[in-house]
């Protein structure tokens with residue numbers, strides 16, 4: 238076989254090495270290339286202007302992280318055992334986010350299908366992708382889906398793709414920190430990889446790696462509290478959600494002419510949306526729709542779209558959830574200023590999951606071979622407990638200024654308990 242190698246420069250890992258032409262062909266599928274048009278952090282670029290990096294660059298980074306993890310595990314623990322297992326791990330890393338949609342998490346609230354479901358459908362139903370995966374063997378695509386479903390057939394790969402110590406997080410923390418310009422997300426990636434152990438098919442942390450893991454867990458904690466759940470970003474998400482909701486309602490009622498054809502399927506009968514329909518939408522298509530709606534006849538939709546495009550966002554107020562009397566008074570104030578309360582006042586509770594994630598911690602392998610768990614070994618990790626924060630979002634005009642409505646609103650929102 239002739240020598241094949243592609244080396245891509247990368248701001249996080251310096252180089253991403255592709256030495257398998259089959260992986261290169263996956264990277265070049267239209268489903269993967271579409272990820273160039275989906276930002277990794279959704280609307281966070283409206284808060285951190287550098288956050289323009291895409292799901293594509295992250296997917297390559299996850300692939301590279303997996304490649305490095307595999308090379309370490311192969312040397313130290315003799316795993317993966319064969320080329321198929323290695324290909325499965327690399328393809329799972331590369332493709333794990335291929336089902337993300339525009340403004341990922343926000344779009345999922347309006348069109349409630351989780352991106353992981355789309356990832357699985359793309360693997361099995363997109364002709365180009367399914368054909369490539371079947372080149373390895375007929376079970377390859379279904380095995381990748383099995384990894385995402387955590388069916389236990391490839392337990393080590395499952396853990397490396399989704400767990401407290403997964404290659405997804407290892408890449409996104411570093412990449413998101415670098416692109417937003419914050420310092421919180423940093424940790425020693427090489428050292429963390431060398432702290433991994435493989436025991437009975439399970440990925441564990443060597444006891445000597447506890448401090449490295451602490452740094453990584455704290456990085457995640459700070460990235461959530463300071464970046465991912467930033468109130469301005471959540472407010473931008475709320476705005477996107479309200480735009481899509483208004484557009485959907487107008488369209489269903491036959492009151493909206495300006496609907497790009499690629500969005501129609503999502504507003505008619507959601508259960509009939511095909512993989513082809515889904516792959517046709519990305520952030521460029523959604524922003525095109527927003528541009529169109531900014532000059533549509535409906536004043537609510539046009540104002541909301543214009544606010545998003547020109548970053549006139551809703552103001553976030555951190556406070557307790559309003560009582561029903563407070564909600565009623567806020568709605569009356571919104572109407573007094575000409576704002577439709579259903580689209581201009583919203584509340585959101587953000588959950589900071591801290592350490593324990595989806596019910597499991599990080600298993601630690603002690604030097605004597607006994608097993609423990611990271612929070613048992615680390616006081617810092619033990620101190621991280623889940624938390625929630627409520628935020629109220631409303632137009633700045635309702636809160637700022639010395640007019641009577643703003644004074645009334647301020648007296649409602651700042652007077653608690």
Ligand code: DTP
Pocket residue numbers: 277278279280281334342405406409413465466470
């Ligand atoms: P995790 O394993 O951390 O729970 P996940 O939900 O499995 O993550 P995703 O790739 O969907 O994996 O989410 C993680 C990425 O999305 C990461 O880059 C952080 C970013 N992110 C998470 N929440 C938000 C948010 N509210 N706004 C913007 N970006 C977000």
